[in-house]
Amino acid sequence: MPLNYLDLEPQINQYAQNSVELNREIQDKCQIALDLIRECGVNHSVKKEWIRGVVESQPDPPRCALLVDDRAEQSYACLPHETGGYTILASDGSQITPGGHDAVSIALINTSRLSYAPGSGKAPMVDIETKFLFDKEGRIEFGNLSEDLISLRRDVSELEILAKWQSSTAHPVIALGDGPLELFHQPRQGEDFNRFFQDYLDILKSLHIKKMAVAGYTDRPRAALIVKMLEFSVPAGKITDLSRLEDQSLFKQLLKPGERSAIFELRSSSSAKYEGPLALHFFYLNVGSQEVPWIARVEIPGWVASDIEKTFLVHQALLDQCALMGARPYPYILHRAHEEAVVRFEEKERLVNRLAIEIQQRGLGISLPSHKQNAKNLSSRRRIGE
Amino acid sequence: MNQINIGRLLRANTRGCVAGCPAGQPFPPFGSLVSIPLADGLRAYGLVTDIHIDDDGLVRQLSVSGNVPEEIIQDNRINRNVPVELSVLFVGRKQSGVISHLLPPRPPLSLDNIYNCTEDEIREFTSSGRLGYFRHILSAEDVPIADLLAAHIMQAGGAHNETDNHIWLTTAVQEIITLLRDDHAALSAVLGAIADAFPEFSQIEQLPLSEDLP
Numbered sequence A: 001m002p003l004n005y006l007d008l009e010p011q012i013n014q015y016a017q018n019s020v021e022l023n024r025e026i027q028d029k030c031q032i033a034l035d036l037i038r039e040c041g042v043n044h045s046v047k048k049e050w051i052r053g054v055v056e057s058q059p060d061p062p063r064c065a066l067l068v069d070d071r072a073e074q075s076y077a078c079l080p081h082e083t084g085g086y087t088i089l090a091s092d093g094s095q096i097t098p099g100g101h102d103a104v105s106i107a108l109i110n111t112s113r114l115s116y117a118p119g120s121g122k123a124p125m126v127d128i129e130t131k132f133l134f135d136k137e138g139r140i141e142f143g144n145l146s147e148d149l150i151s152l153r154r155d156v157s158e159l160e161i162l163a164k165w166q167s168s169t170a171h172p173v174i175a176l177g178d179g180p181l182e183l184f185h186q187p188r189q190g191e192d193f194n195r196f197f198q199d200y201l202d203i204l205k206s207l208h209i210k211k212m213a214v215a216g217y218t219d220r221p222r223a224a225l226i227v228k229m230l231e232f233s234v235p236a237g238k239i240t241d242l243s244r245l246e247d248q249s250l251f252k253q254l255l256k257p258g259e260r261s262a263i264f265e266l267r268s269s270s271s272a273k274y275e276g277p278l279a280l281h282f283f284y285l286n287v288g289s290q291e292v293p294w295i296a297r298v299e300i301p302g303w304v305a306s307d308i309e310k311t312f313l314v315h316q317a318l319l320d321q322c323a324l325m326g327a328r329p330y331p332y333i334l335h336r337a338h339e340e341a342v343v344r345f346e347e348k349e350r351l352v353n354r355l356a357i358e359i360q361q362r363g364l365g366i367s368l369p370s371h372k373q374n375a376k377n378l379s380s381r382r383r384i385g386e
Numbered sequence B: 001m002n003q004i005n006i007g008r009l010l011r012a013n014t015r016g017c018v019a020g021c022p023a024g025q026p027f028p029p030f031g032s033l034v035s036i037p038l039a040d041g042l043r044a045y046g047l048v049t050d051i052h053i054d055d056d057g058l059v060r061q062l063s064v065s066g067n068v069p070e071e072i073i074q075d076n077r078i079n080r081n082v083p084v085e086l087s088v089l090f091v092g093r094k095q096s097g098v099i100s101h102l103l104p105p106r107p108p109l110s111l112d113n114i115y116n117c118t119e120d121e122i123r124e125f126t127s128s129g130r131l132g133y134f135r136h137i138l139s140a141e142d143v144p145i146a147d148l149l150a151a152h153i154m155q156a157g158g159a160h161n162e163t164d165n166h167i168w169l170t171t172a173v174q175e176i177i178t179l180l181r182d183d184h185a186a187l188s189a190v191l192g193a194i195a196d197a198f199p200e201f202s203q204i205e206q207l208p209l210s211e212d213l214p
Helices: A005-042 A044-057 A147-163 A191-209 A225-233 A247-254 A308-324 A332-341 A345-361 A371-377 B057-063 B070-079 B119-126 B134-138 B145-162 B167-179 B184-197
Strands: A064-067 A087-096 A108-116 A125-132 A173-178 A213-219 A264-267 A280-286 A295-301 B005-012 B016-021 B033-037 B043-053 B084-095 B098-100 B113-116
Touching: A005 A044, A005 A225, A005 A247, A044 A064, A044 A225, A064 A225, A087 A147, A087 A332, A108 A147, A108 A332, A125 A147, A125 A332, A147 A173, A147 A191, A173 A308, A173 A332, A191 A295, A213 A308, A225 A247, A225 A264, A247 A280, A247 A295, A280 A308, A295 A308, A308 A332, A332 B057, A332 B070, B005 B084, B016 B043, B033 B084, B033 B119, B033 B145, B043 B145, B057 B070, B084 B134, B119 B145, B134 B145, B134 B167, B145 B167, B145 B184, B167 B184
Parallel strands: A087 A173, A173 A213
Antiparallel strands: A064 A264, A087 A108, A108 A125, A213 A295, A264 A280, A280 A295, B005 B016, B005 B113, B016 B084, B033 B043, B033 B113, B043 B084, B084 B098
């Protein structure tokens, strides 16, 4: 048995007790935050400048939101609107990371794109790109690439496959990605990281030129961007501790089903890299119901945030996609993109075996996993006749 | 009518097989006669005994979500790899041009093509021998025998009627009565199903076994 349940039992009780205490604390902080966000709304212009000033005076400002044009507590319903049709795309990617214990070293990215026009009656088109990672000299990477670098290259591929889509109509195009538009913990130090991060920015620019309405969808966001902004919004000398409060708790109170929040600017250590039309913005969206509100965060670039028509399209499209999944709202097309991109364990094993055969046929001997991996792969007990 | 490839083999044994068909394309109805070319000029014949469509978590979730647009229905039928599975009961074979109602000597292999039978093939197979293949149907397990026989007889009877061979249908019903004369319950079920399919036989359920058929 892998877990010592005798050890765990008292800890389970404490887990539950601490959860109740934390929930009480969060409820209290949520009330304070609601009052603060309403104050920001009432004094929008003053608060906008005040918060920006406080953030910019910090030597190392934390990730937070900044007010733009909308009042902070404002909500927006998705009113019926004649769109004339649109095309929606979504991409996702998965990867095989080289493991030191595998029989053969594989660095591979699998990226999918789904595209269709709602109301067309036609099945979505599915495109999948599978590629080994190559180095600068055009050779397959055999080295021990870090998971972070492979993740970055996967993120670039997900955006790139969206940018490759060719429109055959004049309909507006919405391009969805899973997760934030801002690359996590990028840019890092190092030539490789900088190179791929620049590629990412260049692809974003190309999407701007193509006039696509790009958005990154985050389900169950744990961020406290607005909460941090509210902490900065209080007058000098006053400190408000809203730690452990998440934005979604706030917006469950503020947004009715189908409503989105105001659009905020995202300020982070990398936001200076996303300049001009690429500047990162976001809003919160309630895709749930009256009984079960469900908050998602939607990141959009500056060219979408400043275009009311594109923002509306993104809002409408996300609600339509989430409605398809019924009681567990999540954009259907994003889920399907994930289904088409994911590399299952069995597929990886088949590829490893295939590569091992190819290598052996070229006289390089038999490839074996490490003894440690071999021990992990040993089968469990079985009965006679099984 | 030409043969149409309806799918590929998933798994098989000596008595039958399961084939996968893409959900977006037509597949043969229950009780249809189908064939599978094997090696060495051998061809296996079988009847479709079950048509199985699996669900998965996403389909279940979509089914209760309310209005499902046509694009999403098409996505699940065309793009997602959830084939329609046909279960087939072997009822005979053809080798060197000769039809036999013995089971194929070996089952087909994975991904072998499976075809619907043309009307000519249906007539040829069902008029060979003395309907000996009925024994495979009557001894099948986990199969709705009465409905299967009725569906098959409807298809084969229709094919024979096209060439004005109205005797085949009568002969088939007589053979069923002969084979099931000691199992009244099963015979009643089968004759009831046939009477549903062929109103001209609606009186045969009430007839003693010795009465002449229409």
